Amino acid sequence: MKHEETMLILQAMHFAADKHRHQRRKDAEASPYINHPIAVAETLCAVGLVHDPVTLIAGILHDTIEDTETTGAELELRFGHEIRTVVEEVTDDKSLPPAMRKQLQIEHASHASERARLVKLADKICNLRDIVHAPPAGWSVERRRRYINWALAVVNEIRGTNADLESRFDELYAEADEYLARAPAI
Numbered sequence: 001m002k003h004e005e006t007m008l009i010l011q012a013m014h015f016a017a018d019k020h021r022h023q024r025r026k027d028a029e030a031s032p033y034i035n036h037p038i039a040v041a042e043t044l045c046a047v048g049l050v051h052d053p054v055t056l057i058a059g060i061l062h063d064t065i066e067d068t069e070t071t072g073a074e075l076e077l078r079f080g081h082e083i084r085t086v087v088e089e090v091t092d093d094k095s096l097p098p099a100m101r102k103q104l105q106i107e108h109a110s111h112a113s114e115r116a117r118l119v120k121l122a123d124k125i126c127n128l129r130d131i132v133h134a135p136p137a138g139w140s141v142e143r144r145r146r147y148i149n150w151a152l153a154v155v156n157e158i159r160g161t162n163a164d165l166e167s168r169f170d171e172l173y174a175e176a177d178e179y180l181a182r183a184p185a186i
């Protein structure tokens with residue numbers, strides 16, 4: 001990897017860590033939020049064998065616009081137009097009610113660029129892993145089941161993007177499905 005690309009990846013980590021610094025994940029331990037975008041980028045590389053810096057950086061930055069004060073213009077200035085576009089593609093419109101946002105993700109998934117589809121796959125993989133191993137505190141079995149089924153509906157729209165990521169998702173879906181079937185209903 002070229003020096004500039006390595007630098008940009010490290011700068012994206014620094015930027016995302018700073019933007020998410022006051023946020024925690026929803027698990028019982030309230031893990032630092034930044035663990036999630038790092039896991040998404042790592043999954044892209046380790047599972048999907050994705051080495052394209054634009055995709056990896058978009059993975060690191062994928063929740064900055066949606067969950068922090070970051071703007072698209074700010075990302076463009078720091079990381080360029082391509083990265084801004086991918087992050088915007090994976091950003092939900094927070095002015096819409098949650099149920100509609102979830103429905104739109106299903107409807108829009110197949111129209112997303114390849115890079116955005118890769119980030120979506122890695123994001124869903126990481127979220128499914130969390131549903132089993134570090135579930136959001138207070139989420140009932142029913143709510144977790146609704147979540148995994150929704151993630152499956154999104155992934156079903158983008159199959160054919162990356163076989164390794166898709167089979168990893170399917171393994172985790174099966175694991176989550178089995179786990180939730182055995183879990184005592186809260």
Ligand code: ZN
Pocket residue numbers: 036062063123
């Ligand atoms: Zn995410």
